[in-house]
Amino acid sequence: MNKIEGRLYIIGAGFAGQMIASDIAKKKVFGTVSAFLDDDKNLIGTKIDGIPVLGPLDSIADALRVDSSDQAIIAIPTAPVERIRKIYDALKKCGFTQIKILPSISQIIDEKAHIIQARDINPLDILGRTPVTIPLAKSLAYLKGKRVLITGAGGSIGSELARQLLSGGAERLYLFGHGENSIVNIYRELHLLQDEGIGQKASVVPIIGDMKDREYVKYIISHTHADVIFHCAAYKHVPMMEENSIAAIENNVFGTKNLLDAALEAGTEKFVLISTDKAVEPVSVYGASKLLCEKLVIQAAESASKNQSFMFVRFGNVLGSRGSILPIFMEQIQNGGPVTVTDPKMERYFMTIPEACSLVLQTGGVGANGASYLLDMGEPIKIVELAKQVITFSGFTPDKEIKIQFIGARKGERLEEPLWLKEEKPEMTEYKKILKLTNIPLKNFSLDKLLKSLEPICALTQGKEQLYRNSNELKSILRKAIPSLDKFYMDQEQLSGEKDREQNYKAVL
Structure with missing residues (x-):
């Protein structure tokens, strides 16, 4: 300040x-x-x-x-x-x-x-519901004296986890990330907070690296002796990942597998994956990648020793994360509008970043090996209503001083995002806002066989050079394995064909 x-x-x-x-x-x-x-x-x-x-x-x-x-x-x-x-x-x-x-x-x-x-x-402070209060000092007691590693530590979720983890009494806090600037920013911020007497005196160690590098990940996990890993790193911008589908699978899926394999081998006590509602009946490559990550965590739990716990925590949108809707709205308002909304019917579940991170940290302490968890997100919010509230917060009148423009859904987007499958039957736990899901066995594909078929597309493989970076083949494989993705693409292709025929008809007339 x-x-x-x-x-x-x-x-x-x-x-x-x-x-x-x-x-x-x-x-x-x-x-x-x-x-x-x-x-x-x-x-x-x-x-x-x-x-x-x-x-x-x-x-x-x-x-x-x-x-x-x-x-x-x-x-x-x-x-x-x-x-x-x-x-x-x-x-x-x-x-x-x-x-x-x-x-x-x-x-x-x-x-x-x-x-x-x-x-x-900012609008987060006056919009939505009151976040649940979690006493961090108590809920983080399980981390006292531990070595904690955060992947994607420079991102919105990872950096907030790091801030809150200062209160956990961890011996060492490893900030792992690919982006040099984002890691140095949170590294400096944590030191400044500690200098001001906030949190406890954990050693903070920045680590620049790429989780796609299997040998490097193995080296880092074994040499840091990380007791707990919070895995936040992921490519997550849906339309961008539709255009860069191989990068999404290579980074999110194989990067996660590298971390899991290294954690299993090194004897890591706890591994917590941050997942998303887009993994539920996915209609995008990003969603498909996170579904596979969830399945990889459950698979790893089956190989874990009695002293290890592997789990994932799934939740919906977080307000204010980088590239999310709120910062985009604020920037559009500063530029005089319009504020762009995909569809008047589009709605999402929202939670603030600090609340989501507090719940994730609590889940890490109470979660069981092989268990899947879901954060209670409350009721969904219409995006257009959120836009109006942000415009009003900024001192303007919606649709008068700042216009709202509907632009249509982008690739991989749907009007509603379900948080769970019916078969997952979310159940209340003794902890407020933390639900437990029933794990659903894979029906349409073998996880190991699917990864084996995707690997030569992501990594140059002798004898299969023609598959390298073949995005059409990658999407074909994913569509065969994931019915919801195939149906969504088919619907989009049909809609696109109808538009083309309509345009051709008009051109003839």
Whole structure:
């Protein structure tokens, strides 16, 4: 957080607000706190460490004179979304243009809040439902003294797992990734958080590498002696992977197999795969790749020793991840619109990144070998409604100041994404928001035989050179193995043929 030029107001005079004020006073680089803003009648009109408490928030606009350099920090980590939304509206009425917020209570470890944790408020904080609260210090006890490796540590999910893992008491935290810039960014951020007293003093080790390199992966897993692996790395942009189908299988499927084989051999205690709803009756190469990853994890569990646990956690969309819909909407709004939505009927299940990661970390501790888990995502949200809310959050009127344009579904997209198959019969566990799935045996193909048929397409193989990088052959193999993918492609081909015939008919006329 940069130095504050104007006046600073802290919303919430409770423990978090007071700790933020104390932190600011000690550092003497962020400016000074002008006042606390609160609704507590017992506090309004008093002073805390010399700082006046003003309120209530609903009528504060009549008393404050705010200019563009003033900032507000919402320091109520226990507040539900509904209250944050009301506070945000009240602050906007006051004239605040710079509004920051502390993370949720699950991220405020041991009741210690720090100014460095404050970030700009965004639509995630006022949209959707209130995330489930998970006390990280307790749920991460299983990681104390362990060596933890995160693949894709520079990505949205991987980097948030890394931030939360600082609170787990791990001996060492390995940040594995292919992208140099993203790894160095999270590496520096973790060190900065530790320097500010956030989390515990785990050694943080960056590792640049490619999980497609089988020998290198084997070397890394054996030499790091990783006790726990959270496998987040994947190519995941659906339309992009339709155009680069071989890369999707090569990276996601064979990369995952390399990690699993290395973890089995090295005696890794826990392996947690991050999966997606797109693996359910997949209609894209990306979805098919994640389905195969799920099956690979279950297969690995069958070979695991009694001291090992291999599992996957499946969930839907996460709000705010790189390349996801929310950042795209925000960028489109900043450019004056239009905001593009595929179809008025399209809907998705959403969860915030911190909530998803907290649940993943909890599942890693309580999950059993060979078990499959699903995060409870609540009710689906219409994408067009999300677009309208984001436009409103940004201070504009939907379809007037910022237009919404429907552009049609792209390759590999469907209007609804199911979270499970009927046969998987999700059951409640004793842990809130974590469901257990019934594992479904493979019906249409042998996993080992399928991988063997895909391998010469992804890796140059003597005597099968003609198959190398043959995307048509790859899709043909996947379509034979996965009926939902074949049906979707057939429907798309039929629709495309009808459009071509219609265009030809019009041209003749």
